[in-house]
Amino acid sequence: MHELSLVYEILRTVDAAARENQLSRVTRVGVVVGKMSSVLPDSLTFSFDAVKNEVPTWTPGVFTEARLEVETRDVEAHCRLCGHLFVLGPDLACPKCGAATLDLAGGTELYIDSFDGE
């Protein structure tokens, strides 16, 4: 439910970067969202389209044609017992040996990766 405020942050950051790079039109904004980031990609996209033309920007209409591209990232687990590497599912155990001692990596990403403009 906090995706709208995140979209404002995204638009603000990209707007400033577009201005810095003397781009008057942004066509794509790429963000990376981990599956444990407490952010829903669909809700983020919906919010982006809902407010992209409503926020005050340095160049009016800079986001009119912009679309949000969301890349999701899985949570990776590394079994401490057998060393097996796997994508964490709903079951908190190693699919290979069944052990439940895991080192987790990734999944909390939440960043603007890049954008296209002209």
Add this chain to the structure above:
Amino acid sequence: MTEIKLVSKVLKANDQIAAENRQLLSGASVLVINLMSSPGSGKTTILERTIERAGSSKAAATPAGVGAGPALRFAVVEGDLFTTRDAERIDRLGAPVVQVNTEGGCHLDAQMVRAALEDLAWRDADILAVENVGNLVCPAAWDLGEDLRVLVVSIAEGHDKPAKYPRMFREAHAILLNKIDLLPMTDFSVREFEKDVRALNAEAPIFYLSARTGAGLADWVSWLRSKLAEKRHRRPDGAPVQED
């Protein structure tokens, strides 16, 4: 068409303010705990009992002397959607408290805590407790500037919570399993709970307690005291103090 590589954290502004909060509070040697849980698992009651127990040197000691030590001074930031009920409960205990209403917002952020600190007498406190909005999802993503993330779960919520809300459990520094007095009345499996917690988080201690009966509180308070001592033995930049 130009592609601009940004790699800029969406929560950069929040993280920046959180870092400033952390520096400000560490400068005054205040230990900051971010108390998180679902609604109704007992955060405020645990806080009340903790302040009562640790806030007075007499009450702090159990017959065995566990949890004993000088009285700790608490300051509290209470996060809640709309009401001031929790802050009123803390206020009755005489601890400085500020209520933050998020007006429907699902978590506290670093800016809310910074604003609250301006209205709170926290400089003389040993421990600043920030009670987050009751929610097992969103608060995990917002750094407030805390030293420790303390997660409260209660027996009635069921033992499947670690598997359902892995991030909270993965990032917790301590887990309080509250309402342990209800255990015989439920199908809660402590074994399953521990197994899933340990899969996600090998280090965080689990405290089994009942804020209602007082069971297990002494161990929790004793841990808090040890964390405070640990922090005060360190310089504000986090490096250990050199012993002679």
